[in-house]
Amino acid sequence: MIAKETIDKVFDASRVEEVIGDFVQLKRSGSNYKGLSPFSDERTPSFMVSPVKQIWKDFSSGKGGNVVAFLMEHEHYTYPEAIKYLAKKYGIEVEETEQTNEEKEKSSERESMYLVSEFAQSYFQKTLKNSELGKAIGGTYFKERGFTKETIDKFKLGYSLDQWDAFTKEALGAGYQLEYLEKTGLTIVKEKEGSDDKRMFDRFKGRVMFPIHSMSGRVLGFGGRILTSDKKAAKYLNSPESDIYHKSKVLYGIYHAKQAIAKQDNCFLVEGYTDVIQFHQSGIENVVASSGTALTPDQIRLINRLTKNITVLFDGDAAGLRASLRGIDLILEQGMNVKVCTFPEGQDPDSYARANSEEDLVSFLEENATDFIRFKASLLVKDAQNDPIKKADTIREIVNSIFKIPDRIQREIYVQECSRIMDISEDVLYNTLAQLGNKEVADANKKHKEERKKNNFNVVRPGEGTSSKKVNQLNELEKSIIGILLFHGDKTETFNDIVLEDDDNGDMIQKEIKVDMKVYEKIFLDLQADEIEFANKDFHAIYTILIEMFNVEGVLKMDSFLQKLTFEQNASVVDILMNEEKYALSNWESKDILVKDKSMSVHLLVFQTISMLRLKLLNMLVDSIHEVIGANNNATTEQLEDIKNYWDLRKTLSDRFGLVTNTTFYS
Template identity: 90%
Template sequence: MISKETIDKVFDAARVEEVLGDFVQLKKSGSNFKGLSPFSDERTPSFMVSPVKQIWKDFSSGKGGNVVAFLMEHEHYTYPEAIKYLAKKYNIEVEETEQTNEAKEKASERESMYLVSEFAQKNFQNNLKTTEPGKAIGGTYFKERGFTRETIDKFKLGYSLDEWDAFTKEALGKGYQLEFLEKTGLTIIKKKEGTTEKRMFDRFKGRVMFPIHSMSGRVLGFGGRILTNDKKAAKYLNSPESDIYHKSKVLYGIYHAKQAIAKQDNCYLVEGYTDVIQFHQSGIENVVASSGTALTSEQIRLINRLTKNITVLFDGDAAGLRASLRGIDLILEQGMNVKVCTFPEGQDPDSFARAHTDSELKEFLDQNATDFIRFKASLLVKDAKNDPIKKADTIREIVNSIYKIPDRIQREVYVQECSRIMDISEDVLYNTLAQLGNKEVAEANKKHKEEQKKNTFNVVKDAESTASGKINQLDELEKAIIGILLFHGDKTETFNDVVLEEDEEGNMIENEVKVDMKVYEKIFLDLQTDEIEFANTDFNEIYNILIECFNVEGALKMDDFLQKLSFKQNAVVVDILMNEEKYALSNWESKDILVKDKDMSVRLLVFQTISMLRLKLLNMLVDSIHEAIGANNNASMDQMEDIKNYWSLRKILSDRFGLVTNTTFYN
């Protein structure tokens, strides 16, 4: 358990804009910051961060919360892990009790896989530094690559001993479970033929190791390079897909590069581990690798959160260049700006960086990075030469790429550039683009019709859902009360209250009196008097926690409050906090709830919101009686009396607080 003192220090020190800025490129927007959602694919920023309130809201996915909630959502951290991450970031010492064996057993499967991977990284790193084979074989290899000790430590490079089960035995001896060693792919288990006996093998036996980190620095998997000339073994071997490692969603080096990418507003994209490491050693840190796999949309979106600009670096292999054109089209589809830089034939980013000084490398990149259309045109024109048919195919291929660009102005600029380079009229290029558009529209219409056939039975369901939109009035009113408590709960207001007093003749009469009290006290007393409990269970839980916080502290400490909520409840609260105007009474008309006065104080806001809640509940009571009466309309005397009383109460409330309602009562 992490001590409360440590948690309090973390929340005091952590700034939501600083922490989230490590994962999302944020730009100032008034008093807030905006960025692209890290949870969905979007081109227009809908991710909002509020430094004042120390919360964030992702309007595309509906997620939101404080800084810890972000780490738990984005990095899949447990609560303690998120606190430890922040403590490390802000140099806060973590005070905690020793974790018991029972607590370890209860750790989630996913967390167990992270722990096994972390142990493996330390084990391989230790082998490299302290064992004779590690120093002689792994150390020599890294030295030949020109890697310094600082670079090796930075990227946590290591060595897996050339023994069948050295790592597995070490892990089991330290208490790690074989189940998770197998699930992470670190250990391979095979059965002996004709027996139930199992044999265990280290997957990365005799390889130098490259840990693959998430954007937050967690070890997801490994890449291992063999150092012998064994033709049967793969030169590079990666961890298999697992619950924590998805090759298509990971970029090697993103953890070490993210800040430099955002700062430089550009990302260099290379192919291999050593390319990334060598560039870092040369002072160029805004570089990541696709780790030898075909570039995917998920990988591009990782970069897109940090910058709109990618420079793709290719070696001089012509065949490899052709194969990489598809990756450029994928980048264009994401609305990003693409440049391409090719190295001289026979060289790759790693070898070129080793053969040149840091300044020469930077100068080469600056001078040779060219726009994608010039690169693609020059590459394809070489193949076409003087063949008109091949030239036509080349132009179509370039137009296909231009068509993938979502920005119309940028698309037009590229059309003009293509026209100039390929010596063809812009009209022909625009006509070709239009044909592509028509084809896409036709395909989309066909797909839409097919979907309509499949979803025929959903029409009635959709109609019912539209017709039942008004049933959300109660949710909106309950949410509005939570909003009042969040924004005004600790304010003291002068409320008009009605008390029953006895006159001189002994009759009970209503008198208005003025009472000074906190907003949260007034709301609590009113709801208690009417014995009103929120219908929505999440809202009810949030309300009770709010009242408890106010009663204990006298004011709302947002960090403490948010820590007590579930993820779902957290999202509700953040939605209210980031949409202050959404629950103002000036918007009740959209909910079929009408008010007379829109220029209202907090006092009137409280009165009218609670009164509208009462009215809504009264309407629902009458509805339930009407349903009980049924179609034959045979109401009992008690039922008629109840309806009459509810009607009278409704009229009193409406007159007292100046309310009007569209909802019909039964007479």
């Protein structure tokens, strides 16, 4: 158990923007920060952090909360682990008792795998430093690589003894379960033929160990390099896929590189563990490795949260260069800027960094990093030589890469560059791009039309003879909000929003932006911003339960929802569900509220409903002032000023959303 006083200290010291800034590149947006969602694939930032309120919200996935909630969501920490992570970051001492075997057994499966991996890292480190075989074999290898003691400690490097089950026995003796040793891949278990007995082997026996960490420093898995000349054994061996280790979503060195990447606004991408470690030892820390696997979109998005710029470093192997072109196209597809730097033939990032000073290494990278199109053109042109057919294929391949760039301005610049380098007209290149885009555009237009058709509302006018009896407008507006949440709450819509930004003179100005978010999020944030509470107690209770369910579940589970309601609240909800058309804005005429006659999409329905609620509340405020004026038979200057201010605000809202009301203020 962690003492409440310690938890309070952690929350007092923690800054949500600082903690999240270690995982996501945040940029100032008014009084808040914004960045790309770490929970979904997106190119337009929808992840917001509020330093004032010390909360975050991811509008693409619907997740949100405080700093601890972020760590629990992003790093899959338990609550105590998130507290301990923050305590370590802010230098707060945490006193806790060591876990007993019983407590270890009660841990969740995923958490148990993390605990086993942490133990393995510690064990391999101790074996390297303290055992004679570890120092003689593993220590000698790392010394030959030029790694210092500080570097070995920084990357938690280790050694696994060349014995069948040395690690497994140690782990079992420390109380860790064989089930999780096997699930993490640290131990291989085989059944003895014709017996219930099991044989256990250390997966990484006789290898130097490279722990693979998450962005927060948790041990996800291991890479092990064999030191013998056994041709039957793989030179490098990685942990198998597991619940905590997915090699396509992990970059080696990201934990140690994240702050330098954000600070330098660039990430060097290499292939191997030793490349990363050697660069760090040379003083260049903004470097990560794909760990020998083909680059994946998930790995690129991991970098994209920290910077938009990647410099891919290659050795002089021509065959390897050709194979890496696909990775460059993947980077371009993510809307990132990519440069390429190749080392002299026969050298790689590791060997070049060892043979040169930091200053020379930095100069080499700056002078030799070239734009991807120049690199690709020079590489492919060598193959084409004077063959017109091959040259045409080369141009098509380059155009295919340009086509993957989402930004139109960048795409045009690269077309001009390709035209110059390949000596071909821009018109031909644009025509080729158009051909590639025709199908994509057609598909996009079709999808857009289908969505627009689905989201449009039919305008339903009151029939002749409709009763014009006076209705409670505020009650109807609140009921309409409940109706929108019931029918559209989990839909994602594009809303216009207003943010405050600094202009060139340092003055705060309003700027309209488009934000994609769930309907329930938009309603919640708007009502919260205006501190609006429902007047109808039943609607207030229903609204609270709806928002809570959307936040937790992401969708409305009607059976569970209705079970949480009282008899009266159930009746209200059923009434709304059975009369959907009644709550479209096109029916406001029956409630003495007039709007423009047009079909209405969900986002406009939300905007105008909230706006009408605001206008109604403004009317009520003015009515209350007039009641006071009527009772006193006199109006003060302050009262008249209030009425004028409310009138101006009301007019602004009406003009912005195209609303017209037949309720008048006194002038």
